[in-house]
Amino acid sequence: MITITSFPTESKDSDTYERTRHHPDVLDDVLMDEFDEEDSLDTRLTSPGVPLTSSHAFMRGHGTYVDGDEVIASVAGTIERVNKLVTVRALRSRQVAARRWKVDANARQDAVLMLSSVNLPGGIQRRKLESDELQMRNFFEEGDLLVAEVQAFFADGAMSLHTRSLKYGKLRNGQLITVPPVLIRRLKSHFISLPCGVDLILGLNGYVWVSKHVTEREREGEEGFDAEAVYSSRNNDIDPATRTAIARVSNILRVLATYFVPITDTILADAYEWALEQDPECGVKDLLREENAEAMILAVTARAAE
Amino acid sequence: MTSRVEILNDGGYRSDGRRQHELRDFNIDLSVRGQADGCAMVSHGLTQVLVSVLGPREAKNRSQTIHNRAIINVELSIAPFSSSERRKRSRNDRRILEFAAAVKSTFEPVIQVHLYPRSHIDIFIQVLQQDGGLLSASINATTLALITAGISLFDYVSAVSAGVHSTHPLLDLTALEENDVPYLTTAVMPRTGKVTLVTLETRLHADRFEEIFRLACDAGKVIHKEMRQAVMARTGQLVRALDIGLHDQGALQRDTEDDQEMRID
Incomplete structure (x- = not known):
């Protein structure tokens, strides 16, 4: 059944912004109380422009940037820390072509070369690590020419390539x-x-x-x-x-x-x-x-x- | 000033019952609508704006891509029923293009475009009701939509309009007041206090400018507080929902722990 609504209906489940309003002078105190009452969740949350920590003691990761000597969040999400690396994980984000390369193959659409269909240095049977994902530019960079075999076609007509043989690779x-x-x-x-x-x-x-x-x-x-x-x-x-x-x-x-x-x-x-x-x-x-x-x-x- | 309506009455109240420095009711709805990556519906009093953000995505038009940064595209559509007089504007109306260009230049220094090479960020602004402060409502809604889309920003941008009636400064003008009073719109980045937009389309006495400019910047910081509160509430809600999903699937959590160990190697 199709229902037509002229406007998106406002969702009921506290999604809409509802909160008791306070006078600005006492607002900060009230917010602090709320943080104390709840678990540590709210202290893990951040939003753009909020200073997180000092840039001398910590390294900035994804979702942050450095201004002066502060590490500042650039997305809304949860703060994560691995040793000295501070990252903010956004709840909704898009990865622009992660783990793959786009290859101009003289076709209607760009072909796709997945990281998993590439021979990495150090043996064919090597496990793919997350670090390989970060180093993708070491293998192929923008503007590189490569020879590859067509592995499969996607439903939309885009090609998936592979270079898992020593015949194929960079030119x-x-x-x-x-x-x-x-x-x-x-x-x-x-x-x-x-x-x-x-x-x-x-x-x-x-x-x-x-x-x-x-x-x-x-x-x-x-x-x-x-x-x-x-x-x-x-x-x-x-x-x-x-x-x-x-x-x-x-x-x-x-x-x-x-x-x-x-x-x-x-x-x-x-x-x-x-x-x-x-x-x-x-x-x-x-x-x-x-x-x-x-x-x-x-x-x-x-x-x-x- | 010869005007049909009384902008500020003897008791110091404005036509809609506000005081000089009072803002209108400010409502934010960040729930997701349709295909958009980020969405925000914002209303300042009777002005209501819906902004959808799509992207960053690969540009359809190859010639438009820039290899080292993202392109921002802003489109504005004003619903014909949005104002008191029904009026249909074409997409290429000069005022609409100008408005979109103003929003675009406001956000260009704020979005971290260098993080999204060869991609395209579309911002679609739909005006559902207008009663003054259209530009500031659009900018506030766009900031929120960009944040919900997970696009990296240097800071929030919060905008407010401010005007002056003889020597009395007024904040957040309605359409009625905008017709009679010189006013400006400012957009500030609250953390650093940097100003990314100031527009002034009416004649304003130079001596009055500084006073109402500072007032508008301060009001921007108040708006920012409200916006941040809404974003945090929304984020917290989503994280909680996510956490529940994670506890159900112990395997998934173990996987992420593995990854971290490997990274140390």
């Missing part, structure tokens, strides 16, 4: 090219290493990562595998030859994308070979010029037709 030593997603065909493996010492990750979302080759040994994580490097944001040293190779592959990808040629490992290898043949008079940046680009497309499609 470095390379550059990102965006192509129309239809150009990427589903392959047996989307991790390709080209003979020219360049690794490719073809994302089905149209994001292609071109990077320096990582040896099989390093990737599999046996000897010489650096666990810290998985979440490092620093590039390794890249020699000039590799840099040109990466740049050349990237430009080839851009040309293929503008001519709407599907991107597969064979076509890329052919195009790379062609580009190397033209090298002296057609450098890396000249690949993007229209006449060179057209010549490349012709050569590549001719070879693909054979």
